[in-house]
Amino acid sequence: MFERLRFVPAAIAALGVLAGAAGAEGLKAAADVKIAVVVHGNSSDAYWSVVKRGVDDAARDTGAQVQYIAPQVFDSVEQARLIMAAVATAPDGIVISIPDKDALSTAVKAAVDAGITVINIDSGEPQGAELGVPLYVGTTSEYEAGIKAGERLGAAGILLVACINHEVGNISLDQRCQGINDGLAKAGGASEVVAVSQDPADVTRRVEAFLASHADIQAVFATGTASANPLIKYFDEQDLWSKYKLYTYDLGPEILQSVADGKMGFGIDGQQYLMGYLPVTLLVQNATHGLMVQNNIYTGPLFVDTPEKAQAVKQLSKEGTR
Amino acid sequence: MTDETSGPPEPSRAPAVARKSLMAGDERVAQTSRFTRLMRRPEAGVLVGLVATFVIFALLPGAESLYSLQGAMTFLTLSAELGILAAAVALLIIAGEFDLSIGSMIGFAGIVIGLLVTRLGWPLWAAVGSAFAVAVLVGYLNGLITVKTRVPSFIVTLASLFILRGLSIGITRAVTGRTQIPYILDNPPDPWTAALFNGHVFTGLFQWMGRQGWIGVKGDGMPFVAGIPMSIVWWIVVTSLAGWVLTQTKFGNWIYAAGGDPVVARNVGVPVARVKIILFIVTAVAATLLATIQVMEAGSADTVRGTQKEFEAIIAAVIGGVLLTGGYGTVLGAAFGALIFGLVQMGIFFTGIDTDWFKVFLGIVILVAVLVNNFARARALGERSGS
Numbered sequence: 001m002f003e004r005l006r007f008v009p010a011a012i013a014a015l016g017v018l019a020g021a022a023g024a025e026g027l028k029a030a031a032d033v034k035i036a037v038v039v040h041g042n043s044s045d046a047y048w049s050v051v052k053r054g055v056d057d058a059a060r061d062t063g064a065q066v067q068y069i070a071p072q073v074f075d076s077v078e079q080a081r082l083i084m085a086a087v088a089t090a091p092d093g094i095v096i097s098i099p100d101k102d103a104l105s106t107a108v109k110a111a112v113d114a115g116i117t118v119i120n121i122d123s124g125e126p127q128g129a130e131l132g133v134p135l136y137v138g139t140t141s142e143y144e145a146g147i148k149a150g151e152r153l154g155a156a157g158i159l160l161v162a163c164i165n166h167e168v169g170n171i172s173l174d175q176r177c178q179g180i181n182d183g184l185a186k187a188g189g190a191s192e193v194v195a196v197s198q199d200p201a202d203v204t205r206r207v208e209a210f211l212a213s214h215a216d217i218q219a220v221f222a223t224g225t226a227s228a229n230p231l232i233k234y235f236d237e238q239d240l241w242s243k244y245k246l247y248t249y250d251l252g253p254e255i256l257q258s259v260a261d262g263k264m265g266f267g268i269d270g271q272q273y274l275m276g277y278l279p280v281t282l283l284v285q286n287a288t289h290g291l292m293v294q295n296n297i298y299t300g301p302l303f304v305d306t307p308e309k310a311q312a313v314k315q316l317s318k319e320g321t322r
Numbered sequence: 323m324t325d326e327t328s329g330p331p332e333p334s335r336a337p338a339v340a341r342k343s344l345m346a347g348d349e350r351v352a353q354t355s356r357f358t359r360l361m362r363r364p365e366a367g368v369l370v371g372l373v374a375t376f377v378i379f380a381l382l383p384g385a386e387s388l389y390s391l392q393g394a395m396t397f398l399t400l401s402a403e404l405g406i407l408a409a410a411v412a413l414l415i416i417a418g419e420f421d422l423s424i425g426s427m428i429g430f431a432g433i434v435i436g437l438l439v440t441r442l443g444w445p446l447w448a449a450v451g452s453a454f455a456v457a458v459l460v461g462y463l464n465g466l467i468t469v470k471t472r473v474p475s476f477i478v479t480l481a482s483l484f485i486l487r488g489l490s491i492g493i494t495r496a497v498t499g500r501t502q503i504p505y506i507l508d509n510p511p512d513p514w515t516a517a518l519f520n521g522h523v524f525t526g527l528f529q530w531m532g533r534q535g536w537i538g539v540k541g542d543g544m545p546f547v548a549g550i551p552m553s554i555v556w557w558i559v560v561t562s563l564a565g566w567v568l569t570q571t572k573f574g575n576w577i578y579a580a581g582g583d584p585v586v587a588r589n590v591g592v593p594v595a596r597v598k599i600i601l602f603i604v605t606a607v608a609a610t611l612l613a614t615i616q617v618m619e620a621g622s623a624d625t626v627r628g629t630q631k632e633f634e635a636i637i638a639a640v641i642g643g644v645l646l647t648g649g650y651g652t653v654l655g656a657a658f659g660a661l662i663f664g665l666v667q668m669g670i671f672f673t674g675i676d677t678d679w680f681k682v683f684l685g686i687v688i689l690v691a692v693l694v695n696n697f698a699r700a701r702a703l704g705e706r707s708g709s
Contacts, residue, residue: 088392103620113540169626
């Protein structure tokens with residue numbers, strides 16, 4: 001007991017020395033570091049809730065003060081305003097996503113001009129570089145990932161695909177569908193976009209109507225969990241697995257279960273937990289030690305295409321980290 | 323509730339009658355203090371709510387960032403954009419109608435401008451002019467259908483909400499294959515049109531203040547806040563204009579009359595149908611003004627812009643003391659309502675509250691603001707509780 005008590009002042013003294021040393025170089029202790037994460041996806045979205053989980057875990061592990069901010073509905077103008085608000089709080093680092101370069105350029109430039117270290121995640125890799133954002137953490141471009149997926153389908157003899165867009169207005173999803181179409185085109189195939197909303201009943205109704213009026217469609221490709229989950233349920237209920245193939249971008253517990261059961265073809269993993277965790281950790285390192293990674297970090301695309309792979313990832317997905 | 327409030331549109335004028343009366347000792351003709359008369363104005367309650375909101379956020383963490391020049395600009399521009407809508411929406415609600423299509427109108431107007439500029443190579447002024455022409459048509463149709471069929475405007479404009487949003491997505495996807503229209507401001511022949519909507523005023527003053535070291539400057543010596551954004555200028559212009567029409571013109575009296583009791587109004591010769599149709603046009607035009615400001619600011623148009631703005635505008639008007647039943651309210655109150663909404667929405671972020679809880683706090687603050695407003699008005703008008 002006494003020994004432990006004696007350690008406390010020593011530890012406090014040691015912390016004081018450390019803090020003093022950091023202060024001497026104009027650097028901060030981790031607990032004083034403030035980071036704002038201003039992205040276009042709200043944490044009520046299955047995909048972004050995993051990003052936020054990564055952000056929250058990184059905040060806990062580093063001890064820094066981190067805030068996750070996103071517009072209530074997808075709105076780039078609103079996101080730009082939130083970035084401006086974050087800049088006004090003079091944080092040590094800002095994590096952003098760039099779904100619409102034109103709308104966000106002024107705000108992003110303001111952050112860079114203010115001398116705040118900015119890291120770009122999830123979307124807009126080339127656009128970020130043009131605006132002076134030094135680092136991108138995310139998948140290779142959505143379009144590239146889509147091409148790869150389209151080529152896989154084409155190689156498997158699937159040439160006519162319905163691409164389900166559940167977030168009309170988000171350029172990333174446009175590019176996912178465009179990529180699939182262009183990847184299919186290499187094998188002589190094509191895809192058609194079906195616009196749906198984020199409402200599960202709406203997704204199934206519209207896809208049902210589309211499939212009924214397009215008899216030659218061989219596969220349905222969802223562009224995210226919001227459209228994939230209701231479709232898995234719909235396919236199960238109507239027993240459509242023998243008639244159509246189902247693929248999706250992103251992962252979730254339902255998707256992994258379906259792949260593990262040998263029903264779904266594959267899910268594309270962006271490993272978005274890392275998109276939340278890594279930038280926060282890197283920005284804390286930058287503020288406390290002046291360190292910075294020098295190359296963009298690609299967290300995807302990772303094709304989870306066998307029941308074994310899916311089984312392995314499933315538990316993590318339930319815990320909210322995949 | 324409606325009985326007390328559907329009386330004279332200008333409660334502040336009422337005491338004039340009392341002063342003329344010779345009877346003393348009767349509470350109905352008693353002199354009222356200057357303060358009571360002030361508090362009886364429809365926007366008094368919201369003013370109390372506004373002050374309360376300012377004070378609450380001043381006491382919460384992050385206040386120094388929120389009330390810094392940069393922080394203030396973020397909530398003022400949000401309030402300005404909402405306020406432009408709220409001024410028009412307030413007039414329409416006072417006249418007894420709703421317009422739920424303005425959010426979709428924002429998206430649609432942006433698409434019209436974007437496509438005309440990028441696809442047909444039109445100059446900005448012509449594209450913006452066309453968007454306003456479309457808005458007049460949309461507003462006219464909303465109004466005409468509501469007035470002629472007597473279907474509640476809530477339903478008619480709900481249909482327009484879907485139709486306009488659907489048209490935005492359908493047309494944009496058909497023409498461009500995408501849902502965003504970028505590069506609208508790359509090489510337009512008339513950049514001065516854009517400056518009318520996205521520039522700043524008093525830039526010289528702000529640069530001077532930057533040189534004096536009063537406000538923060540960037541590495542190149544320019545201030546972080548370049549000036550007062552045009553959206554705020556437009557907000558002031560629109561609010562002043564709408565306020566002047568409502569309080570100083572015959573048309574303003576017609577608006578109150580149409581919302582107070584349309585049958586009586588029609589019987590005394592107020593052209594109720596025409597008033598309502600004009601106000602539907604006004605809301606659509608206000609939505610288009612906001613769309614133009616957003617397009618010029620962002621340089622891009624997007625099919626989902628403006629989603630849910632119709633509700634935010636109605637909330638701002640209601641916080642500002644406009645009664646949903648019509649016939650009562652002011653434009654100034656709606657402007658204060660927009661200010662409260664913008665302050666709350668941005669202020670919550672500055673406090674550092676986990677944003678998973680954002681909507682809970684937004685809902686509570688809106689409810690409290692309206693309750694404070696109602697309480698203050700009830701006290702000032704001398705209502706008894708339970709009436």
